[in-house]
Amino acid sequence: MAISLVARAGAIAAISALALTACSTGGTDAPGASGDCAPSDGPVTLTFTSWLPGVEEAVAIWNEENPDIQVEVQTGPNGNGGTYQNFFNQLAAGNAPDLGQIEFDAMPNFRVQDGLENIAACEGILEAEDQFVPWTWSQVTFGEEDAVYAIPQDTGPMAMFYRADLFEAAGIPVPTTWEEYEAAAVQIRAQGGYINNFSQSDINAFAGLVWQAGGEWFSNDADGWTVDLTGAETTQVAEYWQGLIDNDLVAVYPPWTDEWNAAYNSSELWTWVSAVWGANTIASGAPDTAGNWAVAPMPQWEAGASAAGNWGGSTTAVLKGSDHPYEAAQFALWLNTDADALTAMNRTANIYPATIEGANLPVFGEGVEFYGGQKIYEVFAEAGNNVDPNFTWGPTMTQVYNDVADGFSGAVSGSGTLLDALTAGQDATIAALKAASIPVKE
Numbered sequence: 369m370a371i372s373l374v375a376r377a378g379a380i381a382a383i384s385a386l387a388l389t390a391c392s393t394g395g396t397d398a399p400g401a402s403g404d405c406a407p408s409d410g411p412v413t414l415t416f417t418s419w420l421p422g423v424e425e426a427v428a429i430w431n432e433e434n435p436d437i438q439v440e441v442q443t444g445p446n447g448n449g450g451t452y453q454n455f456f457n458q459l460a461a462g463n464a465p466d467l468g469q470i471e472f473d474a475m476p477n478f479r480v481q482d483g484l485e486n487i488a489a490c491e492g493i494l495e496a497e498d499q500f501v502p503w504t505w506s507q508v509t510f511g512e513e514d515a516v517y518a519i520p521q522d523t524g525p526m527a528m529f530y531r532a533d534l535f536e537a538a539g540i541p542v543p544t545t546w547e548e549y550e551a552a553a554v555q556i557r558a559q560g561g562y563i564n565n566f567s568q569s570d571i572n573a574f575a576g577l578v579w580q581a582g583g584e585w586f587s588n589d590a591d592g593w594t595v596d597l598t599g600a601e602t603t604q605v606a607e608y609w610q611g612l613i614d615n616d617l618v619a620v621y622p623p624w625t626d627e628w629n630a631a632y633n634s635s636e637l638w639t640w641v642s643a644v645w646g647a648n649t650i651a652s653g654a655p656d657t658a659g660n661w662a663v664a665p666m667p668q669w670e671a672g673a674s675a676a677g678n679w680g681g682s683t684t685a686v687l688k689g690s691d692h693p694y695e696a697a698q699f700a701l702w703l704n705t706d707a708d709a710l711t712a713m714n715r716t717a718n719i720y721p722a723t724i725e726g727a728n729l730p731v732f733g734e735g736v737e738f739y740g741g742q743k744i745y746e747v748f749a750e751a752g753n754n755v756d757p758n759f760t761w762g763p764t765m766t767q768v769y770n771d772v773a774d775g776f777s778g779a780v781s782g783s784g785t786l787l788d789a790l791t792a793g794q795d796a797t798i799a800a801l802k803a804a805s806i807p808v809k810e
Contacts (some may be wrong), residue, residue, distance in 0.1 A: 373785075375595045378538055380468075386398065388420075388483070389786070390659055391748075395613065396636065399485055399736050402506035403789045405487065405489040405490035405693055405694050405697065406694060407694045407695065408691070408692050408694065408695060409709060410436075411435075411436045411437070411438070412436065412438070412692045412695045413438045413439075413440060413659060414437065414438070414439045414440070414466040414467060414690075414692060414695060414696055414697075414699060414779050415439075415440050415465035415800070416439050416440065416441050416442065416465060416466065416467040416468070416684075417441075417442040417443070417444055417451060417455070417465045417467070417468045417469065418441065418442075418443065418444075418468070418684075418718075418720070419443060419445060419446045419447070419449075419451060419469060420469060420636045420682075420713065421648055421652065421711060421716050421717045422531070422712070422713070422715075422716020422717055423441060423716070424441050425707040425712045425713075425715075425716055425719070426703060426708075426713050427439050427441050427703075427710040429706075429708055429709060429712065430699060430702060430703070430709070431599060436700075437509055437698070439467075439699055442465060445624075445637040445736075446597055447469070447470065447474055447766075448474075448569075448572065448766060448769050448770075449569075449624065450572075451468075451469070451768075452470075452474055452766055454478070455468055455470075455478070455483065455687065456483070456517075457795075458687075459481070459483045459687065459688055459689070464483075464687040464688065465664060465694050466565050466683050466686065466691075466692060466695075466696045467684055467685065467686055467689060467690075467699065467700060468684075468687050469521070469680060469682050469683070469684060469685075469689065469722065470682065470683050470684075470719055471572075471680055471682045471683070472504075472520075472680075472681045472682070472683065472761070473572060473575075473680075473761045473765045474509075474763065474765055474766055475507060475508065475517065475518065475674045475683065475685075475710060475761075476764075476765065477763070477764060477765060477766050478517075478685065478752055479510060479517060479548040479730075480537065480597030480764075480804070481686060482762050483687060483688050484517040484518065484686070484687065484688060485517070485685075485686040485687065485688055485689075485690055485693050485696075485725040486515050486517060487516050487686050487693055487696075487697040487700075487781060488514050488515050489514075490607055490693060490694050490697035490698070491694070491697075492697070492698070492701060493516050493519075493697055494514075494516065495702055496519075496521055496705065497563065497604070499705055499723050499724060499725070500520050500722050500724065501520075501523070501722055501723070503757060504520035504523065504681070504722040505520060507683070508520055508683055508685075511675075512800050514741055517685060518683035518684060518685035518686070518700070519634065519683060519684045519685075519697075519700040519701050519703070520681075520683050520704060520718070520722035520723075521682040521683055521684050521702045521703070521704045521721070521722055522645070522680075522681055522713075522720050522721055522722055522795065523578075523644075523678065523680075523681040523720050523722055523752060524644060524645060524678050524679045524680035524681040524720075525643065525644055525676055525677075525720070525748050525749075525751035526576050526580070526641060526642060526644075526665050526666055526676055526678060526679050526751060526753040527641075527642075527644070527663050527664065527665055527666055527675045527676070527747050527748055527751050528639055528640070528641050528663065528665065528666055528667065529628075529637045529639060529640045529641075529642060529646060529647070529650055529661055529662075529663055529692065529769060530542060530638060530639040530640075530661065530662060530663075530664060531635070531657070531660055531661060532660060532661065532662040532740065533660040534561070534635060534638050534660070534761070535552075535638070536790065538555065539619050540552050540555050542664055543667050544664075544667060544668065544671070545667050545668050545669070545670070545671050546608060546667045546668065546669055547759035548667065549553075549758040550608075550611070550612065550617070550716075550761070553612060554617065556638055557616065557617050560580070560636075561635055561636050561637065561638055562617065562618055562619040562631075562636060562637055562638070563617065563621070563627060563638050563639055564618050564622065564637065564638070564639050564640060564641065564731075564782060565618060565619040565621050565623065565631065565640070566609055566612065566613055566619070566620055567621065567623040568622070568623075568773060568776040568779070568780045569623060569776070569777070570772045571768070571769040571772045571773050572680065572765075572769060573641075573642070573679050574609075574772075574776075574808055575679075576643070576677035576678055576679035577605050577609075577677055578602045578605050579677040579678060579756065579759050580666055580675050580676055580677035580680060580756070581601040581602075581605050581669055581675075582601050582667075582675070583595070583599055583600075583601030583602045583604075583605070584595050584599070584600075584601075584758070584760060585760075585762065585768075586667045586760045586762035587601070587760055587768060588760070591809055592612065592806070592809045593762065593763070593806060593807065593808050593809065593810050594808075594810050595706075595762065595794055595797050595798050595801070595808065596794070597768075597790045597791070597793050598787065598790050598794055602705070602729065602790060604669075604710060605788060606785070606786040606787045606790060607786075607787065609611040609786060610785050610786045610787070611616070611777070613779065619631060619636070619637060620780040620781075624699040628653075629653035629654060630670060632650060632653055632654040632657070632748070632750055633653065633654035633655065633656050633657060634656075634657075641666055641667075642679065642718045643678070643679040643681075643715060643727060644717050644744075644745070644748040645719055645720070646671045646717040646718075646749075647663075647671075647736065647738075647739070647744060647767075648716070648717045648718040650728055651718075651738040657736050658737070658738075658742070659737070659738065659740050661738065661739050661740070662699055662739055662744075663739060663742060663744040663747045664747065665747060665750070665751060666751070670709065673749075674752040674754045675755075676751035676752070676755050677755065678697075678752075678755045678759075681722070681753055684699075684700040684703055684704060685688065685700070686700060686775050700795050704721070704722065705725065705726070707725055707726075707729060707773075707779045710723070710726045710729060711729055711730075711731050714729075714731050714732070715731065720732075720745065720748060720752075727749065732745045732749075733745070741785070742752065762797065762801075763801070763804075763806060764797060764800050764801060767800050768797050769797070769798065771792065771793040771796040771797065772789050772790060772793035774789070774792075774794075775789020775790070775792050775793060776789050776790060
């Protein structure tokens with residue numbers, strides 16, 4: 369099950385030298401830049417902040433094998449749920465952890481704020497490039513020569529989790545197009561359920577839906593950045609989901625809450641269009657529904673198409689100011705290439721690795737009991753093959769998500785629309801880029 373190229377072109381364009389020159393302090397004193405990445409003297413204890421469920425199991429393997437380099441795990445909320453802001457606060461205060469989980473779309477934010485150590489000069493790092501799917505390596509180098517700012521961890525191809533038992537009992541065909549999805553939503557609502565929950569805060573999930581539709585929010589060239597959060601494809605997706613909201617065909621629970629989990633742990637919510645790592649979210653949040661779920665490709669805008677979006681995918685980064693960049697780099701590389709570590713993280717968090725060989729581990733060919741024994745990674749492998757590689761992340765994605773989320777919260781309560789929120793988010797993004805002296809094309 370090979371992982372395909374997902375956003376390789378956008379990865380390099382995700383943050384340009386133009387943007388870096390404008391707003392970064394440059395990081396020329398980073399270990400990689402100076403060629404100095406030597407082991408520390410004596411035993412080392414590293415701190416690592418992550419929200420990955422069960423990552424402690426993989427870390428325990430490392431700690432047993434490396435008594436002189438111990439890793440302490442600090443858990444927190446998902447990145448946009450608070451961990452990224454904590455990182456920025458800690459970086460400003462000079463007390464950031466040695467290592468942090470950072471998603472691909474957030475990497476540019478940390479790069480322009482000089483929050484990442486360049487670990488290219490650390491032993492074995494540059495040589496590891498061939499072990500990773502090419503687009504993921506581009507995401508951590510930004511196209512810079514002799515620069516590596518993190519180790520790729522996993523990817524997030526999207527598909528549709530659905531309650532196979534409920535669809536079968538109701539005689540409702542599993543939707544393969546968005547038109548069929550809306551028709552199924554009407555039938556499901558008539559039975560007292562909802563086809564899905566629209567998240568007012570997971571703007572990166574909405575970006576994945578736009579990605580599938582062929583939309584693009586950012587592009588750049590030598591003249592600056594173009595920001596387009598209201599293009600034709602984005603408008604299509606926004607108006608589609610606005611219709612479902614207006615007609616009470618989707619629930620609007622705050623995601624990642626007990627209320628949200630309870631809705632999935634019953635017969636209320638029938639599907640979730642999400643990334644591969646969502647397999648763990650449902651299994652842990654809806655244990656009473658074990659065996660009743662299955663996975664199918666995302667519904668399509670055109671019958672017979674096979675496009676997919678991507679939501680998430682993470683790296684393990686060495687944060688600026690670490691006293692032990694050599695040891696941190698060695699742990700990050702091991703965590704995301706070692707067969708035992710990757711297997712452990714899949715079993716506890718259902719991650720889909722960014723390494724080429726990782727996708728061939730036996731665990732990814734097994735049926736998953738919670739999903740009725742279905743080999744769900746086959747669906748996600750195909751989805752990965754169908755993600756458009758030409759998608760660019762802007763240099764201030766965390767700000768974009770926060771601004772749009774404010775408007776989405778209003779839209780689900782009847783104050784404005786999703787498109788209004790995207791329009792306001794676009795204006796705020798352009799203003800933020802200009803305030804950071806990052807050139808923007810009008």
